Amino acid sequence: MRIIFMGTPDFSVPALQALAEKHEIVAVYSQPPRAAGRGQKPRPSAVHAAAEKLGLPVRTPTGLRSVEAQAEFAALNADLAVVVAYGLILPQAVLDAPRLGCLNIHASLLPRWRGAAPIHRAILSGDRETGVAIMQMDAGLDTGGVLAQCSTPIGAEETTADLHDRLAAMGAELIVKVVADLPMQAVPQVSEGVTYAQKIDKAEARIDWSRSAVEIDRQIRGLSPFPGAWCEVAGERVKLLRSRLVDGNGAPGELLSGFRVACGQGAVEILEAQRAGKRPMMAEDLLRGWELPQRLG
Template sequence: MKIIFAGTPHFAASALEALLKEHQVAAVLTQPDRPSGRGMQLTASPVKLLALAHGIPVLQPESLKTEQAQSDIKALDADVMVVAAYGLILPKAVLELPRLGCLNIHASLLPRWRGAAPIQRAILAGDTETGITIMQMDVGLDTGDILLTRRCTIDAHDNAQTLHDKLAALGAASIVEALRADNVLTPVAQDNDAACYAAKLLKGEALIDWTQDAVQIERAVRAYNPFPVCQAKFNDVVLKLWQAEACDAMSGHPGEVLAVDKSGITVACGRGALKLQMLQRPGGKSQPAVQFLQAMPVRAGDNFQVH
């Protein structure tokens, strides 16, 4: 099958790598190179790097709404376009160009968590299960017919990175399965009444509010790892929190340090308490609490600033 692949980050690169083993990829669409790192050097996406390594033509339009972009795609005469975390809106004209339309690899069990951040929103909500949906794309936001779903457990210690990696592998296997010639897929319309929206992540939402329930804060620590990473203020220093554990209720006001030992720093929340296990100072590296405390002493009775 002749495929156009549209994607940008590592999640998409996993799918492209799997497709290359079974299909002809005529071209890759990916986001333009972006400044990245401390030096803000223009950096190619993981999908572009993989495509170039395999000698596949790469197209990087700023928009798919232009006549030039649509003409370039039409000229490829593809059977299908596979889309995974591409980052650009596909207008109706583009959706109709491939013979079999455009298929999306979405990291949730649609219609739950339509939108930009399904992995993080699932963890934040306390979901115990998510998965991959292969969807026939339409002009709506993740509203197309479902062709195939595969489920994945969200473990109690999964963060956004570990869950991403599981779903990337599952997504790669799912799209290969969906495109096999002997696999007849029956489109199933989504139940729009059951839909919920996975809004894009904002850095501001990662600032910890100690008046919240400890369980909810612990979910946030996992959901925002590795981006944007939960933050808390201690003596006017902004610390990053990479790992934490919710504890049974202990008396204290929100933000109060209740206990300090080698296993972590226990902080009172609006309900329950949170043991901070991996922390990072400005300019430093993420460290277990026992190492962090050697550089920044924290004692019972101290207070984190309440958001």
């Protein structure tokens, strides 16, 4: 099958690699290179880099609304477009161009967590399970009919980074199965249970130790690794990247033992953290030679 692949971040790469093994990828669309690193040199996206390794042609338009961009897309004569966290809205002319339309791999069990940050929001909200959905794209925000879904439990200590990698692999496996079975009849999404995964705001990252341990644990895991939940430790801003719920009581922010911290209700144990300008470290390594204050801010 002739496929146009459209994606940008690491999450999209396993699907590209899986499809490239079985089908003809006629073009890869990705976001333009962005300035990154100390030298602020343009750096291609994860999908762009992966496509070049596979010897695939890459296109990086800044938009798809022009007549010229849409004509170039249609001229590829694709059977199908597969879209995975591409980052641009697809106009109707683009959605209609491939013979079988455009399919999207979305990291949630639709209609729960439509939108930009489904993995973060699932953990932040304490969901017990999530998954991936293959959706026939339409003009709405993740509103198209669903061709297939696959669910998975969310582990008690799982972070967004952990779940991200697992769902990326699941999505790659599922899209290969769906493409092999096309054409398929999409099932319209139900109207009940619709939620929207708003983009993560850095203002959500500051830890308020007066909140319950359950909420703070979800915040730490849900915002790891980016933007990273943080607190002040003796005036230093420290990111907390892994945690778990533990028994304990004390004043909010009080250090109980090791890296166990009292919350408004209950306590959390910090398993991994990152000091300013340092690399992430497991708690037992971080605490060697670093004396913590009695209370965290």
